[in-house]
Amino acid sequence: MAMTALDTLAKPSTPVLVEGDGRSLNDVDVDRVRAEIEKHGAVLLRGFETDVDSFAALGSNLCTSASYNESPNRELLHKDGAVQTVNLGSDPFPLHPELSREPWRPDLAMFGCIEPPEVGGQTNICDGIAIARNLPPDVRAQLEKGTLFYIRAASPDVLEFWLGTREPSDELLANPPASCPYWFRRREDRVLRGFTRPALEPTLFQNEGAFVNFILFARDYLRSTRFPLMDGKPIPDEMLDQIRSVARSQTYSHRWQQNDVVLLDNSRFMHGRKAIANPDGRRIATYFGYLKGVTRLGVEIADPIWRRETFIPPDRPDDS
Structure with missing residues (x-):
């Protein structure tokens, strides 16, 4: 074989x-x-x-x-x-x-x-370092350079919590307090909030990039192609198929x-x-x-x- x-x-x-x-x-x-x-x-x-x-x-x-x-x-x-x-x-x-x-x-x-x-209900666990190490070289190279963008609408409650007001000015949106983990953008009649993370992010205790992010859950359960985006674009299906294959091989139930x-x-x-x-x-x-x-x-x-x-x-x- x-x-x-x-x-x-x-x-x-x-x-x-x-x-x-x-x-x-x-x-x-x-x-x-x-x-x-x-x-x-x-x-x-x-x-x-x-x-x-x-x-x-x-x-x-x-x-x-x-x-x-x-x-x-x-x-x-x-x-x-x-x-x-x-x-x-x-x-x-x-x-x-x-x-x-x-x-x-x-x-x-x-x-x-x-x-x-x-019956059933096993918990699957998977080492993100092992995923990153075993990806095809071209996929890993793209992820090593990639940035994930997590962008969603900001509710009035979110705006009030982080900015102190439910109706922030453009100046406040452009200059949120240092204690706020988001950046904000006004788009027509709504405000977007966002943050970024490396597509392969170093772990707490190992100085090595790991595939540990929301991509698989978003695509395979929520059916979302735009959260997160990578470098402003949806992640290609072919790349996701290769990531899934490696992840399955490295998953323990x-x-x-x-x-x-x-x-x-x-x-x-x-x-x-x-x-x-x-x-x-x-x-x-x-x-x-x-x-x-x-x-x-x-x-x-x-x-x-x-x-x-x-x-x-x-x-x-x-x-x-």
Whole structure:
């Protein structure tokens, strides 16, 4: 049988296993977990007794602040608002890093299995560094030079939150405060907001470009060709097909066991899920946050509010 290009790719990265032997999740070695996140990017805690309180405590021990996911169809699980369920529907979701559609993408994506699904519902994870390394050279070269533009309409609530007014002047739109992560443009009767990111972006702990962005989710779930744009244009279908092929070859599907906790470097690993036969029988908790010791990423504004306190965005998106 002839060997194809994908036959030569490395096997998908799997999470580093840390076993608990029936101990409480409160007893996990937080320093070891942090070290494994920095080195490997994906960690599986298995065999620890896990509940919502201990799950929230682990997130708080690792992070300075939490990131509230305002997308719909989630349930709050903890009094401080930092722990929510995943989306409660049954749809399969393409690979994506959490909240990469906004400039406040969290460093850590943490998932805890309160109740495993009966059939389906595996969580897919994929190393964005591995995707970038295994792309065809011409595709990688284009992405290395590319800039992603995330542009959407700015609601009155967004304008008031970041600019202090629901009806900003042209001068204010052109000169937003330093604390605002967006740029603004007036287009006829509406205002657009936007931010940019490299198409291959260095991760938190490795000085290497990774394919970790919103492209696959936007195209394959939302059916959007214009969010994000690359260098002002829709990403060509042929390029996306090549990226998808490499991503599929590098994706690991995690079959949940009760009490499992998976922690991902959200700047390096994307995640998604397979379809769920019975969503009522699957309960996965989430905690998204900003790791201690990280004061700013190179692409972020100075002293971002989301790294100082639990940040609740001013409006809700239409997507997951």
